[in-house]
Amino acid sequence: MGSQIKAFVFDVYGTLFDVTAIKKECEELYPGYGEKISQSWRAKQVEYFLLRQLMGNYATLQSITRQALKYVLKEQGLEPDEKNEQQLLEAYLRLPLYPEVADVLSQLKDKKLVVFSNGSHDMLDPLIEHAELQTLFAEVLSIDDVKQFKPAPTSYEYALEKLGIESHEVLFMSSNGWDVSGAKNFGFQTAWINRKNLPVEELDLPPDYIFKDLNGLLKWQ
Missing domain, CATH: 1.10.150.240 (Putative phosphatase; domain 2)
Incomplete structure (x- = not known):
């Protein structure tokens, strides 16, 4: 896949x-x-x-x-x-990035990288600009545009419409188990960034990939 x-x-x-x-x-x-x-x-x-x-x-x-x-x-x-x-x-x-994030995103810069968050733009935009990541992302998507929080299916539908591709062509990444479950339920491929070494959520929606941090994404470099 x-x-x-x-x-x-x-x-x-x-x-x-x-x-x-x-x-x-x-x-x-x-x-x-x-x-x-x-x-x-x-x-x-x-x-x-x-x-x-x-x-x-x-x-x-x-x-x-x-x-x-x-x-x-x-x-x-x-x-x-x-x-x-x-x-x-x-x-x-002004939250700090995790240590590996900037380097991994830079190595994946030839891919289409997108942010999709429950955060509103008045939070997201200053945060991303402060970290100097804005040039790496093709789009910064906020659920504020549809006022439906993840993990509601409508929120992921909004992101998919903005991307203009099929659901199975998306790899969605989150450290939040509930978000990964919601994305998998919707039909996205999912990668759980399991930073806290937690068990998989018991929702019959296992992630397609599990990585301890973003370095696992370099398999697609």
């Missing part, structure tokens, strides 16, 4: 960019709480966009990220501070 790939499509958060790195800024602003805030913030962010998808109550990921942060700070018994919250939200626009 691999020889049929016409587009290499990448999730962003946790796949290209290290969302756990936010714990450094969290710790600086809330000493002793950095790890707790960063982990709970990401978990609540995912929970909120999945809940909004189920409820049919859309908001951008930027808005959801702010709401999730507010909740977590209250959960930890920390005083609200608009300045600190804004500083953390801005740090989300």
Whole structure:
């Protein structure tokens, strides 16, 4: 199947960019709480966009990220501070790449590389520009255009329409098991970037490929 790939499509958060790195800024602003805030913030962010998808109550990921942060700070018994919250939200626009990402993408630059994320463009565009990756991607696709969060089939349908190819000609990559399952369910070829050495989700939708990081993609170089 691999020889049929016409587009290499990448999730962003946790796949290209290290969302756990936010714990450094969290710790600086809330000493002793950095790890707790960063982990709970990401978990609540995912929970909120999945809940909004189920409820049919859309908001951008930027808005959801702010709401999730507010909740977590209250959960930890920390005083609200608009300045600190804004500083953390801005740090989300400067998340670091995983160490191998820039090199792997550069080696695959003759392929059609595409970003497809639940992030809205007000988050995605500054993040990608800060990492100086914008010239490597043919397109940066956001579900904000259809207001349907992954793993809803409608979100992957939107990406496929923008790509103008067949579903089996897409290799979709994510570090998030739920995203890989959604893409596989839709009909994409999938590569799970299993950075945390987790078991495969028990959804009867196993990934086509499993790699510990993006270096596994160099088999298509």
